Amino acid sequence: MSTPVENDPLLREARELRWQLPRDFNDRLTEAIYAESARIAERTVSRRGSSRRLALHRRIDRVLTNPWTGFPVMGLLFAFVLWLTIAGANVPSGLLADLLLGEIYPWLRGLAMAALPAWLAGLLVDGMYLATAWVVSVMLPPMMIFFPAFTLLEDLGYLPRVAFNLDRLFHRVGAHGKQALTMAMGYGCNAAGVIAARVIDSPRERLIAIVTNNFALCNGRWPTQILIATIFLGALVPAALSGVVAAGAVFGVALLGFGLSLLCSWALSRTLLRGEASTFSLELPPYRPPNILRTLYTSLIDRTLFVLWRAVVFALPAGAVIWLVSNVQAGDHSLAYWAATGMDPVAVLIGLNGIIFLAYLIAIPANEIVIPSILMLTVLLTGQTGGEHAAGVMFETGDEGVHQLLTGAGWTTLTGVCLMIFSLCHNPCSTTLYTIYKETRSLKWTAVSALMPTAIGFVLCGLIALVWRSLS
Amino acid sequence: MSSSCPPSACESCAAPRGPAQRLGLDVSKSDHVVALAGNPNTGKSTVFNRLTGLRQHTGNWPGKTIARAEGGFAYAGKRYKLVDLPGTYSLRSASPDETVAREFILFGRPDVTVIVADANCLERNLNLVLQILQITDRAVLCLNLMDEARANGLEIDARRLARELGIPVVPCSARSGEGIPQLLAEVQAVASGAFQPSPYKLKLAVPGLREALARVTTALRARFPGLANEEWIALRLLEGDAAVGGLVTAGTLGRLTEDHAALARAAGGEGRVA
Numbered sequence: 097m098s099t100p101v102e103n104d105p106l107l108r109e110a111r112e113l114r115w116q117l118p119r120d121f122n123d124r125l126t127e128a129i130y131a132e133s134a135r136i137a138e139r140t141v142s143r144r145g146s147s148r149r150l151a152l153h154r155r156i157d158r159v160l161t162n163p164w165t166g167f168p169v170m171g172l173l174f175a176f177v178l179w180l181t182i183a184g185a186n187v188p189s190g191l192l193a194d195l196l197l198g199e200i201y202p203w204l205r206g207l208a209m210a211a212l213p214a215w216l217a218g219l220l221v222d223g224m225y226l227a228t229a230w231v232v233s234v235m236l237p238p239m240m241i242f243f244p245a246f247t248l249l250e251d252l253g254y255l256p257r258v259a260f261n262l263d264r265l266f267h268r269v270g271a272h273g274k275q276a277l278t279m280a281m282g283y284g285c286n287a288a289g290v291i292a293a294r295v296i297d298s299p300r301e302r303l304i305a306i307v308t309n310n311f312a313l314c315n316g317r318w319p320t321q322i323l324i325a326t327i328f329l330g331a332l333v334p335a336a337l338s339g340v341v342a343a344g345a346v347f348g349v350a351l352l353g354f355g356l357s358l359l360c361s362w363a364l365s366r367t368l369l370r371g372e373a374s375t376f377s378l379e380l381p382p383y384r385p386p387n388i389l390r391t392l393y394t395s396l397i398d399r400t401l402f403v404l405w406r407a408v409v410f411a412l413p414a415g416a417v418i419w420l421v422s423n424v425q426a427g428d429h430s431l432a433y434w435a436a437t438g439m440d441p442v443a444v445l446i447g448l449n450g451i452i453f454l455a456y457l458i459a460i461p462a463n464e465i466v467i468p469s470i471l472m473l474t475v476l477l478t479g480q481t482g483g484e485h486a487a488g489v490m491f492e493t494g495d496e497g498v499h500q501l502l503t504g505a506g507w508t509t510l511t512g513v514c515l516m517i518f519s520l521c522h523n524p525c526s527t528t529l530y531t532i533y534k535e536t537r538s539l540k541w542t543a544v545s546a547l548m549p550t551a552i553g554f555v556l557c558g559l560i561a562l563v564w565r566s567l568s
Numbered sequence: 569m570s571s572s573c574p575p576s577a578c579e580s581c582a583a584p585r586g587p588a589q590r591l592g593l594d595v596s597k598s599d600h601v602v603a604l605a606g607n608p609n610t611g612k613s614t615v616f617n618r619l620t621g622l623r624q625h626t627g628n629w630p631g632k633t634i635a636r637a638e639g640g641f642a643y644a645g646k647r648y649k650l651v652d653l654p655g656t657y658s659l660r661s662a663s664p665d666e667t668v669a670r671e672f673i674l675f676g677r678p679d680v681t682v683i684v685a686d687a688n689c690l691e692r693n694l695n696l697v698l699q700i701l702q703i704t705d706r707a708v709l710c711l712n713l714m715d716e717a718r719a720n721g722l723e724i725d726a727r728r729l730a731r732e733l734g735i736p737v738v739p740c741s742a743r744s745g746e747g748i749p750q751l752l753a754e755v756q757a758v759a760s761g762a763f764q765p766s767p768y769k770l771k772l773a774v775p776g777l778r779e780a781l782a783r784v785t786t787a788l789r790a791r792f793p794g795l796a797n798e799e800w801i802a803l804r805l806l807e808g809d810a811a812v813g814g815l816v817t818a819g820t821l822g823r824l825t826e827d828h829a830a831l832a833r834a835a836g837g838e839g840r841v842a
Binding site for chain 1: 608660694698716719733743768772774777805
């Protein structure tokens with residue numbers, strides 16, 4: 097029913113009429129708008145002397161957006177937020193684990209065992225409750241520190257300065273400077289980052305921003321990074337330094353993600369998505385003192401609880417699935433055993449193990465539940481608990497307990513490092529993939545978004561494992 | 569700071585006073601549809617939250633609102649649906665987020681368009697104000713961030729501005745709530761028809777443009793009966809706007825009109841579009 101542009105009589109008439117108008121009539125209209133605006137503003141706005149406030153903002157901007165000082169300040173701020181999160185989350189995480197896993201879990205288990213058939217008690221308590229409790233104790237404390245800190249920076253007006261600094265880099269790799277903003281959204285949630293790419297006009301640059309958004313660590317992956325960095329890397333150094341080392345490691349992974357997103361943008365804009373980077377104007381808004389209480393409120397209610405709720409909603413069925421695959425027998429062993437041992441050879445080759453692979457398969461709906469899935473599968477498959485009695489002992493000490501559990505299952509520092517890399521480089525969660533499909537309307541680009549990071553993850557982890565093993 | 573009507577007049581006039589009743593996401597059976605438009609980072613979402621009681625996340629960076637958000641409030645016995653549009657510098661470009669704003673003001677035909685402007689850079693903000701006034705008469709200017717403008721040593725003659733533009737102008741600081749009662753009163757006055765703005769219209773001083781516009785407008789009316797703002801659309805076609813041209817060839821120009829009208833007036837609404 098649609099007619100091509102050149103054949104549409106209305107458009108043809110408009111085009112013919114345009115030829116009869118002065119050639120610069122477009123510009124004349126634009127100029128008229130500008131001239132009127134200037135005239136009205138001149139009549140209504142007056143300035144009382146000079147403003148010290150503006151001068152101060154300019155001085156701050158000179159430091160924050162200077163090529164030499166801007167990047168170090170950015171790095172330090174980001175690393176500081178991470179350190180604050182790791183150092184601050186440790187204690188409440190332990191307390192929550194003590195309560196939910198050490199106290200409530202054995203009590204609930206005893207209660208369920210007495211009242212329900214064993215399979216139902218197992219499904220409900222060992223499956224659904226345990227997965228949810230783990231999600232809450234692992235995710236809630238870091239999120240309660242990380243989100244408000246990030247939101248405060250955002251409300252101050254720092255984010256546009258970050259975009260301004262990074263524009264140079266994005267421009268050089270043939271991407272749009274606003275990709276810095278979409279990445280910033282991605283650090284919260286990749287699905288949101290993909291939608292945010294709508295601010296980019298050019299379809300080519302928008303696709304680049306969408307496909308590479310996954311390299312911005314999202315909500316669901318920060319807790320994984322923080323936990324693994326704390327128990328595997330922070331534990332290598334004296335306790336006083338462990339927070340700094342763990343924060344440094346997470347910062348390194350985030351930086352690697354940023355580097356990979358530049359690299360992939362560069363590769364895409366040289367191959368599949370050729371073209372020039374377009375220019376745009378970015379407004380640097382004034383610094384505004386954030387309303388701290390309001391920021392705390394919105395970041396706690398809107399982000400923290402929202403993300404936690406999503407995690408719990410996905411953890412409940414995932415807990416049930418995990419319990420089922422671990423308890424439904426096929427031959428001599430459970431389904432989970434067959435799957436994990438089947439994938440083990442490939443997984444070990446890249447520094448991971450079959451349980452991690454299985455956990456990533458189960459956790460496709462949400463990255464939030466990767467760690468709980470790994471922990472539960474490890475408990476259920478390696479039989480470390482040995483019944484109610486041992487379970488209580490294991491969950492007593494929070495992070496330390498998790499460390500014991502994982503090393504008991506054969507994890508080394510290499511496993512931790514490779515898991516951190518793999519957590520950065522693997523397929524986006526199903527929500528993000530669906531969003532990518534909705535935004536691009538293309539199965540091809542959805543597939544690229546899933547396969548490219550996963551392939552990079554395999555290569556990177558494989559290289560690390562190879563080097564690590566040849567050195568040790 | 570002076571507002572569009574002096575306080576003494578406000579006390580004696582019959583306009584209802586008092587705070588709005590925030591209805592949050594409840595936009596059912598709204599009597600009036602109000603759009604919030606403006607440049608990026610002028611505090612549209614803060615005004616939105618103030619009026620609806622919702623806590624849509626606000627951020628101090630341009631481009632935060634990508635799709636539109638909707639909420640409701642009740643004031644002086646009427647129910648209002650408020651639509652927060654993405655920030656735009658102009659109505660003449662066609663990025664996906666700007667298209668949302670442009671099509672809603674064009675085809676959604678809100679009863680009132682509240683234009684939120686940053687008092688600190690009025691001149692640049694006026695570019696968009698003048699463009700919006702080309703397509704709608706029923707507008708109110710919310711001169712936001714007045715607290716910052718004062719701190720920056722700026723003084724703005726709001727009464728003069730209101731006279732120049734021909735629409736009500738309300739100085740506000742949405743963050744602290746300053747000026748919100750006056751804004752509500754002005755929105756109510758325009759929505760109810762108690763006040764009919766006669767906005768300043770840009771003069772199209774280009775030889776031959778009037779005649780050309782008239783011909784395209786006639787053709788548009790014939791093909792899309794009931795179309796709103798056909799003159800503005802005709803101007804865009806003359807300027808060679810590919811996006812508007814696309815709407816014509818695809819035949820969706822008319823449909824957009826219906827869709828947006830239906831959407832805007834739908835009882836129950838679809839709530840917040842995240």
